[in-house]
Amino acid sequence: MTGHGRLPVVYAPDADERFSSWAARMAPFYAMTVSEFVAALGLQGHNVFDLEWRLSEGQGALIATRTGLSPEAVRAMTFWDLRPEARMMIARGHGRRCPACPSDIRRRTSALPWVFHCAVHVADLQDAAGGSLPAILGAGPMAALERTAKAGATVLEAWAHGVGQQGFGPAEMLALLTARHRRASPLSLREQPRMSLQTRRDYHEFLTTPIIRQALTVIVPEYDRVAPVLTKPVLSGPRSLAQGSLLQSFALTVGIELPPVSWTAG
16 A cells, blocks of 8 residues: 555445454455554554544544545544544453454444443443353343433433533532442451352462442442452542443443432442
């Protein structure tokens, strides 16, 4: 691929496809790495995920000129419409996936941490290990929480697009959900697997390690029951959604919508 004219072959972006996904499909066609392909678009030195987050009008126009795609089609593969704080919640990798999507396609909407179904196939998204929320939580708890999760997602979606949310909004709520509700403590008997006395002795250090106790486990007890104890704590504030697991993101989305009067001490 030489010169600065239009590329001879350009794949049409799939429905709701991320820019990083599209670039990862295009690069092998030209026997390039993703970084080399981005450079060939005239954007040498730019990271593909940074372009996804904050594509300027000039950069979008340059990609459009090199590919023949419309500026609107290029922009639709990015997160340009989200406020900066929300863009920082988009994972650089592609941890979540739809089981019905082609293995090389990653959807833009599926990258939003408050979205749990594929926008194209309406299938439950899966984590990197292939687990879905109904399988992790169980059918009963999932059905009980789904409506609240949808309401929480609506709040987060509006906030991400800069609609309303003055005063105590999702960012403040995330800080509250991830705050410690009591002192860190070792595993309780309820949290410990069944084990022999000798095994307890062998794992004494583990069993006596203090675990962070956050408000999320009280506000969403369903999460407390199924989350592995060592990975139960989540990062503080907005980072909790930005870098949380599928299960953690779901619990936080549920917690954002639950009214304070429903909170009970655990």
